[in-house]
Amino acid sequence: MDIDKYGNVILDSKEAFESLYSGRLQDFENIFLQNTSDVVQFNSSVSTNADHIPKIHQYTEPNYTMEFADSLRQDIWYMPENYKIFDIKNWVLEQAPDIVAQIRVKEELDLFAQHNMITLLKYLKYLVDTMRENKIVWGVGRGSSVASYVLYLIGVHKINSIKYELDIKEFLK
Numbered sequence: 001m002d003i004d005k006y007g008n009v010i011l012d013s014k015e016a017f018e019s020l021y022s023g024r025l026q027d028f029e030n031i032f033l034q035n036t037s038d039v040v041q042f043n044s045s046v047s048t049n050a051d052h053i054p055k056i057h058q059y060t061e062p063n064y065t066m067e068f069a070d071s072l073r074q075d076i077w078y079m080p081e082n083y084k085i086f087d088i089k090n091w092v093l094e095q096a097p098d099i100v101a102q103i104r105v106k107e108e109l110d111l112f113a114q115h116n117m118i119t120l121l122k123y124l125k126y127l128v129d130t131m132r133e134n135k136i137v138w139g140v141g142r143g144s145s146v147a148s149y150v151l152y153l154i155g156v157h158k159i160n161s162i163k164y165e166l167d168i169k170e171f172l173k
Contacts, residue, residue: 004062006069007069008032008059010032010034010059011032011033012033012035016031032059033056033058034058034059036058039056039058043056070116071116074119074120074123079122079126083122083123088118088122088125092150092153093109096153101149105149105150105153108148108149108150108168109150111168111172124151128156132155140158140159141156141158144170145171146159146161146166146171147170147171
């Protein structure tokens with residue numbers, strides 16, 4: 001199995017058919033095969049014998065930007081509707097305890113918006129809430145993500161980037 005730079009899964013024929021027969025392969029929409037004749041043979045068989053099964057696709061490298069690929073992936077993440085419509089920007093601003101924190105939050109939210117990452121913030125809020133509800137332990141913080149005060153307020157990590165004077169630009173390089 002290979003995964004291209006856009007996150008598309010590319011299987012050889014043996015991997016695809018083993019996954020189909022074992023029931024592990026559910027999402028045909030984002031699965032691609034490299035061998036054209038296997039794609040034709042599979043899709044022909046499906047059309048003749050089991051038209052309720054989705055067809056598989058021949059792999060060709062996409063001709064869109066990485067930003068567009070990211071937005072496509074974000075659209076298929078599982079996230080309950082109440083998180084999809086959640087006003088994460090306002091919520092994070094309300095968590096900021098003082099004017100210094102509010103300024104930092106606004107700066108970071110602008111950067112997250114420029115990088116088309118607001119949906120990611122909503123998903124992280126959902127993920128953190130789910131982990132808390134299920135008493136799942138996660139790390140205190142790692143790498144450049146600790147430079148984000150917004151991620152600190154959401155609960156992704158426990159490092160107060162304002163207190164330690166960490167520059168948000170370290171996170172979004």
